[in-house]
Amino acid sequence: MGWFDSLLGPDERKFIKRKDSDAGEAGRALEELRSSLYNELRTSEGAKRQQQRFCGPVVAMSFNFMVAVGIILANKLVMGKVGFNFPIFLTFIHYSIAWLLLAFFKALSLLPVSPPSKTTPSSSLFTLGAIMAFASGLANTSLKYNSVGFYQMAKIAVTPTIVLAEFVLFRKTISFKKVLALVVVSAGVSVATVTDLEFNAFGACIAIAWIIPSAINKILWSNLQQQANWTALALMWKTTPITIFFLVALMPWLDPPGLLLFKWDLNNSTAVLISALLGFLLQWSGALALGATSATSHVVLGQFKTCVILVGGYVLLDSDPGFVSLCGAVAALGGMSVYTSLNLKESNESSSKQQNPLPKTKTSENVSEDSTVTNTATNVV
Known part of the structure; x- marks a missing residue:
């Protein structure tokens, strides 16, 4: 090195040292970035931030919409052509496959970290897992024993149930304009889809029993993720075993006999497996x-799927649901558009208030009220 240095002048030696220093600083910066990113993913708060960054409301609801349409077709294939008439056991297969996939993700260290146990009582996770079993199992059973019209009527009743339950449990309110938009949506969906109300006593009891678990299930999923730093996959990992346990308990009561006589050939098994994989994606996207977003927005998304399928069939597949049904679907889509625009408006107002906080004045009570309104808007959207 001494001979090499003697060939270079002082300026050249300074230039080389500066380059080595810059390379070292760049390497240290890259290492610090990689370390910070790793630490970000290994904490519940960091994993929650990454989920919010890459999966915002538009991405999440679009993902859920596409998967929901796919599983409708898959379940029609399984329960129709394949003849698998065991709705609770089919739900059990869905959640069992989901648990195996989650275990695989955990083995590869791809599962997000759960929040500390002290932040979320174990009773909340147990309640969510149990309610999820009743909500999913009773939904499939209701669809089996009731007509499509009565099934849709029960789904419409979930919306006011969620609004009432959120007010009772969390004192969460929505604006009068949103209430009007939801009324238009529910009325439009009822006109568009409720063409028959044929049902039997057992099916009606199942449908009515499904409404409350479905509403509470959505509320708890939304609240735990937004308030307790849970990610979707981490919460699924904790609650799925509980859901599987309760589905096993429900099978003897709600599934018909003859499960062991079902023909598990390659075609039937493949159809059930595809339905199960889509079931995992549906649970994750949901x-x-x-x-x-919120529990109410998720229900509105479900009604949006119904209306889009109805209008799309008329436009693309030459189906004829009738003029009245089409008018109801168009009215429902209009109400959904108004509801979505109100959500976006409140979200933008909330973001602007957070970026430009109000200055402290003597009227501290007004500032407190404004912050309360901001938090409420963020929770509802």
Whole structure:
């Protein structure tokens, strides 16, 4: 090195040292960035921030919409052509496959970290897992024993149930304009889809029993993710075993006999497996949508799917649901558009208030009220 240095002048030696110093600083910066990113993913708060960054409301609800359409077709294939008439056991297969996939993700260290146990009582996770079993199992059973019209009527009743339950449990309110938009949505969906109300006593009891668990299930999923730093996959990992346990308990009561006589050939098994994989994606996308928006918005998304399928069939497939049904679907889509625009407006107002906080004045009570309104808008959207 001494001979090499003697060939270079003082300026050249300074230039080389500066380059080595810059390279060292760049390497240290890259290492610090990689370390910070790793630490970000290994904490519940960091994993929650990454989920919010890459899966906002539009992405989450679009993902849920596409998967929901796919699983409708898959379940029609399984329960129709394949003849698998065991709705609770089919739900059990869905959650079992989901748990195996989550275990695989955990083995590869791809599962987000859960928040500390002290932040979320174990009773909350147990309650969510149990309610999820009743909500999913009773939904499939209701669809089996009731007509499509009565099933849709029960789904419409979930919306006011969620609004009432959120007010009772969390004192969460929504604006009068949103209430009007939801009324238009529910009325439009009822006109568009409720063409028959044929049902039997057992099916009606199942449908009525499903409404409350479905509403509470959505509320808890949304609240735990937004208030307790849970990610969708971490919450699924904690609650899925509980859901599987309660589904096993429900099978003897709600599934018909003859499960062991079902023909498990290659075609039938493949159809059930595809339905199960889509079921995992549906649960994941639904959890993402509930974490990014709210329980009410998720129900409105479900009604949006129904109306889009109805109008799309008329436009693309030459189906004829009738003029009255089409008018109801168009009215429902209009109400959904108004509801979504109100959500976006409140979200933008909330973001602007957070970026430009009000200055401290003597009227501290007004400032407190403004912050309360901001938090409420953020929770509802």
